[in-house]
Amino acid sequence: MFTGIVEEIGTIETIQKQGISAVLRIGCSKVLEGTKIGDSIAVNGVCLTVVKLEKDGFCADVMTETMHRSSLSQVQVKDKVNLERAMAADGRFGGHIVSGHIDGTGKITEIRPEENAVWYTIEAEQELLRYIVEKGSIAIDGISLTVAAVSERNFQVSIIPHTRQETTLSVKGIGSIVNLECDIIGKYVERFVCGAPTQKESKITEEFLQKYGFC
Template sequence: MLEDARVGDSIAVNGVCLTATTFGDGIFTADVMAETLDKTNLKELRPGSRVNLERALRLGDRLGGHMVSGHVDGIGTIVGLEKRDIATLVMVQAPDQVMKYIINKGSIAIDGTSLTVVSFQRDRFQVSLIPHTAHATVLGSKKVGETVNLEADLLGKYIERLLQGRGEQRENSQLNLQFLAANGFL
């Protein structure tokens, strides 16, 4: 995974985009700011902790998941694990700033792993792990009560901002109900 990596490359650790500062013997280091530790679960890692690692997407590569940037939107807590047939259902309690982007069959990144939302309630959502995902990612070894980094789909955040901007334009526009009434249109 690190064969052609260079200083300055972005490498996501449990879904948190970090900049590599040194390499050697199959390891790398990265600087981590207080802000990153405050907003993610990286502060809970200890030497030997298992983590998800992912290199940045290159233009022209296939996109096998959804659009995420490695900028965590919030920390969730695993509140339920259930085996169903070959799948493991994972229930995650999440803060409002993440839940507002959750939709059925929508996408969510959990510790950097792109997953599909199976269902959701006011303050929690559920995903289903196939055996490969459970084995190949840290999510498969997490227990109830453990925290996870959450990043909502980038598209939802852009749509939200676009709609906010349209609302601001209407408020600041000369064309409003008062203008229409004053000029005989209403």
């Protein structure tokens, strides 16, 4: 589990392609502290397992499913990536619950400065936008952010200078593809209310919720 609070910006140093899958070597320093082989590190919001540790970086396998679903399929050597170690049990929960399992990608279509903030408009598919709500949480390339507005085609976030400077949003431009992880709570609620795909009718009804004091 992660919180969406980026600890460090790393650099893609090597990419070893193995068909569609790949092995990435990422140069970094801070996230290596206390890290062991087998630990998880979020790379642009994607939970990857450390398979090799060196004094100035680590290696991680990226499987085919991850390549298909995330922007890691497009990274190149020297690209900057957001890094965050898995949350420690005694750590502060500064962002929101981030699993590191990407739902899909979005495209930055507008970047607009407003006084001390910068607004980003991100276009996404309807299957992702259904889980994005105004004032809710969204992880963009592993960054925990608050949704400022949502439309039928896109959503907007407003970034403070510190977040922009400490993450890869500072080098993203219009047309850049970003990883999106929607708030997992919304997906669980939908599952409970609508039931499994093979289930014809949900057992949770308005009457059920009223009976137990939820309405």
